[in-house]
Each structure stands twice: as C-alpha cells, then as structure tokens.
Amino acid sequence: MPARVRTAVIPAAGLGTRFLPATKAQPKEMLAVLDRPAIQYVVEEAAAAGLDDVLIVTSRGKHALGDHFDRMPELEAELERKGKTDALEQVVALAELARVHTVRQAEPRGLGHAVAMAADHVGDASFAVLLPDDLMVDDAALLRGMLGAHAEHGAPVVALKEVPRADISAYGCPRIEPVEGPLVRITEVIEKPDPEDAPSSLALTGRYVLTPAVFEALARVSPGKGGEIQLTDALGLLAETGTVYGWVFREGRYDVGTPLDNLRANIELALERPELAAELGPYLADLVRRRNL
Ligand code: UTP
Numbered sequence: 001m002p003a004r005v006r007t008a009v010i011p012a013a014g015l016g017t018r019f020l021p022a023t024k025a026q027p028k029e030m031l032a033v034l035d036r037p038a039i040q041y042v043v044e045e046a047a048a049a050g051l052d053d054v055l056i057v058t059s060r061g062k063h064a065l066g067d068h069f070d071r072m073p074e075l076e077a078e079l080e081r082k083g084k085t086d087a088l089e090q091v092v093a094l095a096e097l098a099r100v101h102t103v104r105q106a107e108p109r110g111l112g113h114a115v116a117m118a119a120d121h122v123g124d125a126s127f128a129v130l131l132p133d134d135l136m137v138d139d140a141a142l143l144r145g146m147l148g149a150h151a152e153h154g155a156p157v158v159a160l161k162e163v164p165r166a167d168i169s170a171y172g173c174p175r176i177e178p179v180e181g182p183l184v185r186i187t188e189v190i191e192k193p194d195p196e197d198a199p200s201s202l203a204l205t206g207r208y209v210l211t212p213a214v215f216e217a218l219a220r221v222s223p224g225k226g227g228e229i230q231l232t233d234a235l236g237l238l239a240e241t242g243t244v245y246g247w248v249f250r251e252g253r254y255d256v257g258t259p260l261d262n263l264r265a266n267i268e269l270a271l272e273r274p275e276l277a278a279e280l281g282p283y284l285a286d287l288v289r290r291r292n293l
C-alpha cells in the first residue's frame with residue numbers, strides 16, 4: 001500500500017489572462033470569492049482532506065500568495081489592541097492550516113511545467129495537485145475519494161467532471177473503461193477534441209493525485225502551442241504505458257478564473273450563509289422580477 005499522501009501542489013504562476021484587467025498586477029488566485037481569496041478555499045480543502053504540506057508554485061509579483069498564509073505580527077498586534085478577537089483568530093488560524101512553502105516558476109510555460117517545479121520538494125512520494133481556479137464546494141469529498149482510491153490502487157487518480165458535450169472542446173477528454181462506482185480507468189486522453197470526436201463527455205478538471213512517475217512523463221512531453229508543457233499530455237503518456245484512474249463527479253465546481261463563474265460562485269456561496277442570504281435572497285428575487293429575467 002502506498003504511503004499516505006501529505007503534499008498538495010498548487011500551481012499559481014499563470015498570467016490569468018481571462019480575468020484582465022483585474023489580474024494585471026494582482027494574482028488571479030488572490031481574487032476574493034465572498035470574503036477570502038480563491039487560493040484559501042483550496043488550501044482549506046487540502047487541509048480538510050488531511051494534506052498538511054502545501055507547495056504553491058508562484059512567479060514574479062505574486063508574493064501575496066505566500067504572505068497570505070504567513071504570520072503577520074503587526075496586524076495581529078493591532079487586532080489584539082483593538083479587541084477584534086474574531087478577526088485575530090482568523091488570521092492566526094490561516095497560518096496554521098498547513099505548512100506552506102513556495103517555489104518559483106521563472107516563465108509561465110504551462111501547467112505541466114509548473115507541476116515539474118515541485119519535483120525536488122515531493123521527492124519519491126505521491127502528491128496531489130489542486131488548481132486554485134477550480135473551487136470545489138463539497139467539503140473535500142472529491143479529493144478524499146481520490147486519495148482513498150490512490151491509497152487502494154497506488155496509481156494516479158484524476159478528477160473528471162461530466163460536462164455538456166458541446167463544451168468538451170475546452171478540456172482534456174479521456175477515453176474510459178468503468179471500474180466501480182465513480183472510479184474509471186483512463187485508456188487515452190485527447191486534448192480539446194471536437195464534440196463529435198470526443199471519446200466521452202468527461203473533462204479533466206483541477207484535482208489530481210499523482211505519483212512521481214509524472215515527472216519522467218513531463219520530461220518526455222514536447223512543448224505545444226506557445227511552448228507550453230501540458231499536464232494532460234503527460235497523463236496521456238502514463239495512460240499508454242501504465243494505469244491511470246479517473247474519479248467522476250458532477251456537482252460543486254466553479255471555475256473562478258473566469259468572470260461569469262466567479263460571479264456565480266459569489267452568489268451561490270453567499271446564499272449558503274444565513275446572515276447574507278436573509279437579504280440577498282429577496283434582493284435577487286426582486287431583481288429578477290424587475291428586469292423580467
Ligand atoms: P490556467 O490556464 O487556468 O491559468 O491554468 P492561467 O494561464 O493563469 O489563466 P488564463 O488562461 O491566462 O486566464 C491553471 C492553473 O495553473 C497555473 C495557473 O496559475 C492556474 O492556477 N499555471 C498555469 C501555472 O502555475 N503556470 C503556468 O505556466 C500556467
């Protein structure tokens with residue numbers, strides 16, 4: 001049985017071009033969803049699934065990502081002086097969520113290249129990769145399920161979301177064989193297929209449990225468009241030569257790296273908070289009526 005997975009790698013060195021100009025000088029991963037930055041949800045999810053070591057892949061101008069999970073003595077002293085104990089507890093708890101490390105990706109050469117930056121840190125252990133623009137609202141159920149499958153089978157496990165077939169050309173798409181329940185075996189991966197050629201309506205989404213074999217596969221991947229090294233291509237290579245599993249899920253994901261889904265996440269998460277829902281619910285109902293939506 002493989003050793004317990006401890007490390008969550010969070011690639012956060014991309015340029016965030018789908019959310020410009022908000023992301024020109026501010027990391028996309030620090031954009032707030034309700035009352036906390038997107039990356040905080042992902043670190044909380046990792047901690048809830050039992051991962052206590054976090055490696056954030058950052059780049060120039062993204063110091064805020066590491067700072068957010070560090071202690072901040074001046075702020076803590078000020079909150080204490082003002083008697084703001086709730087806020088003080090929150091900022092201290094943030095620094096205690098997990099051991100957070102950072103590593104730099106010098107150039108944004110793709111998700112696969114960002115994951116390769118984690119090789120020295122993870123060594124010969126299996127690890128999880130969590131994309132911070134995929135926000136999961138599921139009490140870490142998906143990640144827990146994937147980690148459980150990895151503990152049982154020892155092979156990589158990739159999250160697969162059922163999407164409308166017309167949307168599949170935006171994603172990596174696997175050919176699959178059923179195994180049991182949400183667990184499937186991936187036999188081939190096709191990057192951004194036309195809907196009519198797609199082998200399934202499942203999309204590779206931002207949660208992966210990987211073995212160190214992925215680093216050798218990444219080293220063999222040829223750069224694609226714009227010189228980018230794609231993680232999907234490395235997974236395709238692993239599926240050709242060995243076993244790669246998928247874990248199918250349907251609900252609970254927001255792509256907060258795009259303005260529309262970010263807005264949807266803000267509204268739906270707010271409606272789950274009783275103190276906000278009490279006013280927001282009637283406001284939305286009234287808005288829909290007034291605008292004839
Ligand atoms: P995305 O493709 O969604 O992020 O990558 P991006 O490139 O920043 O965004 P757009 O498409 O230009 O709007 C998924 C995750 O992988 C990270 C990103 O920061 C994001 O969290 N990433 C991507 C890297 O760390 N390095 C890269 O070279 C590319």
